Amino acid sequence: xxxxxxxxxxxxxxxxxxxxxxxxxxxxxxxxxxxxxxxxxxxxxxxxxxxxxxxxxxxxxxxxxxxxxxxxxxxxxxxxxxxxxxxxxxxxxxxxxxxxxxxxxxxxxxxxxxxxxxxxxxxxxxxxxxxxx
Amino acid sequence: xxxxxxxxxxxxxxxxxxxxxxxxxxxxxxxxxxxxxxxxxxxxxxxxxxxxxxxxxxxxxxxxxxxxxxxxxxxxxxxxxxxxxxxxxxxxxxxxxxxxxxxxxxxxxxxxxxxxxxxxxxxxxxxxxxxxxxxxxxxxx
Numbered sequence: 001x002x003x004x005x006x007x008x009x010x011x012x013x014x015x016x017x018x019x020x021x022x023x024x025x026x027x028x029x030x031x032x033x034x035x036x037x038x039x040x041x042x043x044x045x046x047x048x049x050x051x052x053x054x055x056x057x058x059x060x061x062x063x064x065x066x067x068x069x070x071x072x073x074x075x076x077x078x079x080x081x082x083x084x085x086x087x088x089x090x091x092x093x094x095x096x097x098x099x100x101x102x103x104x105x106x107x108x109x110x111x112x113x114x115x116x117x118x119x120x121x122x123x124x125x126x127x128x129x130x131x132x133x
Numbered sequence: 134x135x136x137x138x139x140x141x142x143x144x145x146x147x148x149x150x151x152x153x154x155x156x157x158x159x160x161x162x163x164x165x166x167x168x169x170x171x172x173x174x175x176x177x178x179x180x181x182x183x184x185x186x187x188x189x190x191x192x193x194x195x196x197x198x199x200x201x202x203x204x205x206x207x208x209x210x211x212x213x214x215x216x217x218x219x220x221x222x223x224x225x226x227x228x229x230x231x232x233x234x235x236x237x238x239x240x241x242x243x244x245x246x247x248x249x250x251x252x253x254x255x256x257x258x259x260x261x262x263x264x265x266x267x268x269x270x271x272x273x274x
Contacts, residue, residue: 041181041198091250091263092175093203098255099166100175100203111199114265115181117245118199122182 017131019074024127025120026077030069032116032123033079036108039126040119043109046089060105063089090114135196135272139233141178144200144268147231148176151224153217155204169258172210175203186271193271197242200225200266208258218249218262225266233270242269 031037036044045067048060066083088094092110094101103110116123145160157173159165167173180198187193202221206214227243241247245267252260 039182041179091203091253092177092201093253093261093263094255095253096256098205098253098257098259098261110177111179111201111265114199115179118197118267119182121244122184 020131021124021127022075022077023071024130025124026069026071026079028123028127029116029120030067030079032119033112034064034067036112037116037119037123039122040115042112042115042119044107044112046103046105046108049105049107054104064108134274135233135237135270136235137178137180137196139235139237140180140196140198140239140268140270141200143231143233143239144178144266145176147224147229148174148202148221151217151221153220155217169208172207172214173205175205177201177203191273193273195269195271197267197269200268202264202266204262204264206260211252211254211260214260214262215252218252218264222247222249222264225264237270237272239268239270242267 028037032040032042034045036042045064047064048055048058048062050056050058050060063083063085066081066086067079068081069077069079071077088101089103090111090113092101148154149158155172155174157167157171159173159175161177165173178198178200180196183194183196185192186195204214204218204221225241225247227241227246229241231239233239247264247266250263252262254260
């Protein structure tokens, strides 16, 4: 058992933990956008509450379910959506008519992406604590 | 414990001092539809996190959040809106410190830096832009 062996084990441990922290932070960011997070203050995505007189027969949740995480490279990930409602829900500007985009749902809220970006250092710190404590 | 209303108020006051800012301003999330010839502002204050950053029961708590400003041009006023958005953003540049009525120091932070979107055109002829302004305040409580 040499110092070199110790160093190799330590390096492997750091690499494994770093990958775990990265993957878990990306997952936490995804959750912050879709479901909300006490760490970032995001409320998550709204879910359509439909019934008589308002999109009767439709099922809500399309926007929330549209978010996907893709790992593009070992240290690169993106969280994306192709929902046409995502931008106006995020910034509150109705498209294409303009004016305020009114949120009818009692769950979720605006600015989930922006709050998640602002809170990313806190999400990262929380994940680091989990693997080092 | 700091009154977050004081943080909101000082940000709203700062917004009101921006040169050329529209006189019609709506604070909160009320749905509004002014006349097409009227440019207007919507501001939303969103506290996000609170975290003790020093030890002890009387330690320092850092609170952070985002202040959102939506600017809507009057019909056909997109070019002027673009300039107004830049002027407004400059009033909230990173490092600006504002003092609340109860003497708390509200700092415009740089994580992430204050930012604005591109102009969003509407079929009604208005343009809109969103400004995102991160703030932080540290108090002993």
